[in-house]
């Protein structure tokens with residue numbers, strides 16, 4: 179079935195790459211998502227194909243083996259992957275945030291060391307701010323890193339909700355290096371913590387870094403979300419993001435910068451899942467008959483379709499605008515917050531409307547909308563909840579319009 183059209187202009191390159199990813203989603207992700215979701219199993223064969231397609235290196239510069247594409251094109255790709263299954267975009271997204279952190283703040287040595295392996299997907303990244311007692315209020319985090327006599331840093335503490343926590347080989351982790359710093363954010367540093375991918379109890383040079391069993395979740399299955407436990411884990415000073423001289427005490431600012439692009443990321447996921455729920459509703463409403471005609475001919479159903487399509491288009495336009503501003507080097511904090519807020523709420527709204535259109539069958543595992551219904555709420559939480567987005571938007575609005 180043809181999908182609903184879009185108002186977004188694409189360059190020939192963007193059209194070619196999004197066509198390729200859409201075909202990949204149609205042929206490889208959508209037919210297999212139900213299996214991996216039901217088993218909560220890491221979709222290794224899909225990830226292997228994504229490596230071959232170069233999807234882990236989309237934004238990494240060509241000199242490091244990536245495609246060197248911009249955030250706008252990346253957002254288009256994320257939309258297509260999420261239309262297939264948001265767990266697949268989750269495997270790429272924290273990796274993307276890690277590569278963004280390295281490209282923007284990493285030292286030359288760090289870029290040389292990690293980016294080529296990240297571009298191929300051989301080395302994948304995770305991004306860790308949250309802790310068991312801390313999510314929105316990042317400055318209250320408790321994990322620490324203390325310099326030892328031999329010049330390394332010793333990390334201690336517990337992290338929570340780390341997407342790709344097990345399968346990643348490096349984790350960009352924010353910890354306190356100066357617990358007495360005022361303001362508190364000046365005492366936080368981002369470390370590039372290395373570990374063995376897929377191993378829960380690290381030994382040898384990575385001893386003291388363990389990954390407890392994955393958290394059991396409502397949706398967003400297949401991609402693991404884990405705690406991380408640092409217990410005397412040694413991290414060399416050269417693994418401070420940007421190097422010790424440039425990066426010590428800068429972690430909070432670095433992570434907040436990365437969250438801004440992360441918000442465009444999540445917004446694109448919202449567009450993808452909203453788009454898919456619209457496609458499912460368009461199809462089902464023309465197949466299902468009630469009161470002697472396809473339900474699509476009942477005006478109440480058409481109104482739902484109309485609202486959904488309008489939300490999808492608006493969410494996509496806002497997401498693209500935020501991405502394009504960022505690519506143009508313009509301020510995009512307000513726009514990224516708005517896009518994340520609108521597109522994640524639109525994703526949930528469209529999934530719910532599509533679920534309603536499916537009637538009782540929407541509640542059955544036989545229909546794809548059941549998975550989308552469990553997956554969509556994550557959008558309201560990750561990269562800052564809707565409440566936090568409203569706080570960001572309000573603050574930025576007042577800054578821009580100060581009288």
Ligand SMILES: Cc1cc2nc3c(=O)[nH]c(=O)nc-3n(C[C@H](O)[C@H](O)[C@H](O)COP(=O)(O)OP(=O)(O)OC[C@H]3O[C@@H](n4cnc5c(N)ncnc54)[C@H](O)[C@@H]3O)c2cc1C
Nearest residue numbers: 305306307308312313314339340341403560561562563565
């Ligand atoms: C599946 C999944 C994957 C995740 N992946 C990652 C990851 O890879 N890396 C990572 O670091 N984190 C990750 N997270 C964590 C996520 O970023 C946090 O859950 C999120 O930031 C919210 O934090 P919290 O859960 O502690 O909620 P809290 O901060 O405890 O908030 C609880 C409620 O209070 C509201 N609230 C909080 N403060 C205010 C306020 N000032 N005003 C109004 N309302 C407020 C919130 O909006 C929310 O409704 C993930 C979470 C999930 C569920």
